[in-house]
Amino acid sequence: MSNRIQPASRRDFLTGLFSAGALILGARLVPAEQITAASDVKDATWNPNIWIGINSDGSVLIVTHRAEMGTGIRTTLPMILADELEADWARVRLQQAIGSDKYGSEDTDGSCSIRDFYDTMREAGATARAMLVNAAAAQWNVPLDECGAHNHEVLHKKSGRKLGYGELAAAAAKQPMPHNSTIQLKKPSEFRYIGKGVPSYDLKDMCTGRAVYGFDAHLPDMVYAAIERAPVLGGTLKSFDDAQAKSVKGVQQTVVIESAKPPYGFQALGGIAVIADNTWAASQGRKKLKVEWESGANAIFQTDTYKRDLIQTAQKPQKVVRKAGDVEQGLKGAAKVLEATYYTPLLAHAPMEPPAALAIWRDGKVEAWTATQSPQDVQKTVAQAVGIKPEDVICHVTLLGGAFGRKSKPDYVAEAAILSKKVGKPVKIAWTREEDIRFDFYHSTSAMYFKAGLDASGKPVSWLQRSVFPPIGSTFDGKSEYGDDGEMSMGWIDVPFDVPNFRAENGPAKAHVRIGWLRSVANVYHAFGVQCFIDELAHAAGKDPVEYWLESLGPARKLDFKGQAEKFANYGKPLNEYPYDTARLRRVAEVAAERSGWANKRTAKRAVGFAAHRSFLSYVAAVVEVDIDSGGKVRIPRVDIAVDCGPVINPDRVKAQFEGASVFGTSVALFGEITASDGRIDQGNFNNYPVARLNEAPLETHVHLIANDDALPTGTGEPGVPPMSPAIYNAVFAATGKRFRELPLRKQKLV
Amino acid sequence: MIQLKVNGAAKQYEGDGEMPLLWFIRDHLQLTGSKFGCGMGLCGACTVHVNGEAVRSCLTPMSAVGGKEVTTIEGLSAHGDHPVQKAWEHVQVPQCGYCQSGQIMQAAALLKQKPKPTDRDIEAAMSGNICRCGTYQRIREAVKIASGQKRTVTA
Known part of the structure; x- marks a missing residue:
């Protein structure tokens, strides 16, 4: 990775943060691959993405450009910088970056923050440290090599x-900015914080109610808006009567927002907004609106018939996305052939904080405060919505009360901006839970068909799989019906088993709702299908599932799928730096099995299930223990998760991510299902869209981090989710002898 | 006119008596530590104490709190040092943090009622509070530490 570090001009910096004479280092750092990647020009700009300021009182200010939604990343990136700076963390303050192209990509998505910014943070910190040491050596008039930085001081030994x-x-x-090639990074043995970790910068505020989220944004003269939207995507306003709404005390006016037209992208959906003095008046006013909608083309959407169609599509030949050997020939020679069809429903993100934004239109510019994963997308979306330039949108990023991908889609910020322009005041939008669940960008529904042939010894010799799901691309081009390279490279092309005849296919599906990415994206359903089906094969072969899984994985090798798949996206990273290394996958599988006590875990009603999956360049294996209680319900007393994400930078926060993924995956496996009738979403709150509660979540999740300092650091926010639902289902099979092939388990009366 | 005390200070409210306490706390008093999560008493993010008991402020109408003493997360302790808050920090419970005001208020009410809660007590008291980040394991641990039943963090 080659980075260029240059001094930035003072006008680039947030004004008022630094005292006169402060050292301010603007590091123009963009990962080299972002510059060379022709495919994504928007990231190929040479702009600063981090700032350090050191005040004469010794306080260090670090600008953090990633959104905090619970991963700890807002803390961890500055922590890396502080380590190389030899700064005392107690004297570091963080400043959240506003949205601006000068930072490079700020989109906190795809489990890539550490992967993409680890080196740049280190080099930025080391550069500032070098300048401090140079300044001290000059002042003392002593050779540089007699001086060193330690804990917020430079020493002359x-x-x-x-x-x-x-x-x-x-x-x-x-001091002159040292050349990049002269920057000395620390040795790992010299790290103060990297690999040890610091608590979240916001920990105390989160425990005292002082932490500020999008829902908490406030301006003295702001008004509150509640929007009634078309219940069916693409529906338009036929007529409305707002007389009763306006009679509610505190309601000021109603405003019509034009209906969005496909492709919907991140546009505001449109509707009728009730503007009021406070949240309650706005919501009461909205209830009193009388509205007639024209439903539009998506009113045909019924999830039960849609599911049947998806399954039928999956059972017919489709577009080949990876091919090795000859599957039909392999099946002919097989001693045993198995077929199975899996289904997964639409899911809503349901972060605890529903979407919320405050925006003010002033003199042709917009300023917004919001819980967003991607302030730059806020700038673009808002700009388009109100007809200004992205650089005329200032987006302040608050803390995010959960996000899981929902808050990288800023339709709600566009709503606030449109309304502020219309009413001439700052407008606060705070969605209800019903709005959050009914107007989400849903995690896609899928059907997957599998067929495999085993030889006489039980070894898989032929494997056919087809997936069908409405793709994320449909939200952006309106026509897309096939998974793109990214979706196909999330556990579908990259099935690691050593099977000589293998074919993966993908069929078309038209979307009737906005489809979006949710924590670990297409890996959720692909891992569910593949990791359950291999378990089916193990049982058909009469083998222990983990032993069979490891045998099927085959010899240690690096997979590139060349000559088999047109493109393996590998999360946008080169395979030479981030290989698909089956030895690493084997290692996490072995560690999870060993640490969970896999070998001797079975009793009459208690059983274990296993799954392992690589996603976001990290390797994760899960062993889930289930217990069928006296009422015939599934309980999860223990989960063991083994992780190889390369070097671990902030261990406790990484552990927390996998503890959380264990619960999130439990929600997927046991509870999550969005359905639609006549295009309307049937669910609306936690009563009919339940998520795992404390008494339903795994009692204990043991996270086993495998130290792998030879690799590059990779994702931790998402990779814990994919193995969870198949491991739970495989455990349920082991406990009950019943093979369920549909998410969620709630439909089987086992929850 | 409804008169009540919030975090020890006298407050009054004139308006729709059906308005939930949550919006009085958040919109009128600008105490934003109590969160909206569901509006139906299903998630516990809005939990506050009314006369010492944990209630869901999103479902509690203003007409029901006249003459009552309301405590929000901001008023739980003077310096954020209630045993539950200290334990929450020690175990590093929060991820996104959004539900944690409600979790902490719920746990504090539990400990007032049952100073040494059993696992079953903890489950019964805390299962009404949803954490989508999935911090439940650490919540269990923090409640035990706060109640003096456990001193250290297990690996």
Whole structure:
């Protein structure tokens, strides 16, 4: 990775944050692959993405450009920088970056923050450290190599003299920027924080109610809006009567927002907004609106018939996305042939904080405060919505009360901006839970068909699989019906088993709702189908599932799928740096099995299930123990998750991500299902869209982090989710002898 | 006119008595630590204490809190040092943090009622509070630490 670090001009910096003479280092750092990747020009700009400021009082300010939705990343990236800076974390303050192209990509999505910014944070910190040391050496008039930085000070070893970072800041600011090639990064043995971790910067605020989320944004003269939207995607307004709504005390006016037209992208959906003095009046006013909608083309959407169609499509030949050997020939020679069809429903994100934004239109510009994963998408979306340029949108990023992918789609911020322009005041939008669940960008529904042939020893010799799901692309081009390279490379092309005859196919499906990405995306259903089906094969072969899984994985090798698949996206990363290494997958599988005590875990009603999956370049295996209680319901007393995500930067937060994924995956397996009737979403709150509660979640999740300092650091926010639902289903099979092939388990009366 | 105390201070409210307490706390008093999560008493993010008991403020109408003493997360302790808050910090319970005000208020009410709750007590008291990040394991642990039944964090 080659980065260029340059001093940035003072006007680039947030004004008022630094005292006169402060050392300010703007690091123009963009990962090299972002510059060379021709496919994604929007990220190929050379702009600063981080800032450091050191004040004369010694306080260090680090601008953090990733959104905090619970992963700890807002803390962890600055922590890396602080480590290389040899800064005392207690004297570091964070400043959340506003949305701006000058940061490079700020989109906190795809489990890529550490992967893409680990080196750049280190180099930025090391550069500032070098300048501080240079300044001290110059002041003392001693050779550089007699000086070193340690815990917020520079020391002259021979004389024992010391100068604090605050004392050096003004002089360091005048030092020339060292050339990138001369920057000395620390040795791992010298790390203060990397690999050890620090608590979330916001921990105390989160425990005292002081943490500020999008829902909490406030301006003194703001008004509150509640929007009634068309219940069917693409529906339009026929007529409405707002007389009663306007009679509610506190309601000021109603405003019509034009209906969005396909492709919907991140547009505001449109509807009738009730503008009021407070949240309650707005919601009461909305209830009193009388509205007639023209439903439009998506009123045909019924999830039960749609499911049948998906399954039928999956059972017919479709577009080949990976092919090795000759599947039909392989099946002919097989001693045993198995077929299975799996189905997964639409899912809603349901973050605890529903979408919320505050926006103010002023003199042709918009300023917004919102819980967003992607402030730059806020700029673009809002700009388009109100007819201004993206750079005329200032987006302040609050904390996010959960997100899971929902809050990278800023339709709700566009609503606030449109309304502010119309009413001439700051407008606060705070969705209800019903709005959140009924107007989501849903995780896609899928059908998957599998057929495999085993030889006489039980080994799989032929494997055919077809998946069908309405793709994310449909939200953006309106026509897309096939999975794109990214979706196909999330556990579908990249099935790691060593099967000589293998074919993966993908069939078309038309979307009738907005489809979006949810924590681990297409890996959720692909891992569910593949990891359950291999378990079916193990049982058909009469083998222990883990032993069979490991045998099927085959010898250690690096998979590139060349000559078999047109393109394996590998999360946008080159395979030479981020290989698909089956030895690493084997290792997590073995560790999970060993640490869970897999071998001796079975009793009459208690059983274990296994799954392992690589996603976001990390390797994860899960062993789930289930217990069927006296009422015939599934309980999960214990989960063991083994993880190889390369070097672990902030261990406790990484563990927390996998503990959380264990619960999130439990919600997927046991509870999650969105259905539609006549195009309308049937669910609306946690009563009919339940998520795992404390008494339903795994009692214990043991996370086993495999130290792998030879690899590059990779994702941790999402990769814990994919193995969970198949491991739970495989455990349920082991406990009950019943093979369920549909999410969620709630439909089987086992929950 | 409804008169009540919020975090020890006298407050009054004139308006629709059906308005839930949550919006009085958040919109009128600007105390935003209590969160909206569902509006139906299903998730517990809005949990506050009314006369010492945990209630869902999203479902509690203003007409029901006249003369009552309301405590929100902001008023639980002077310096954020209630044993439950200290335990929450020690175990590093929060991920996104959004539901944690409600979790902490719920746990604090539990400990007032049952200073040494059993696993079953904890399950019964805390299962009404949803955490979508999935911090439940640490919530269980933090409640035990706060109640003096456990001192250290297990691996």
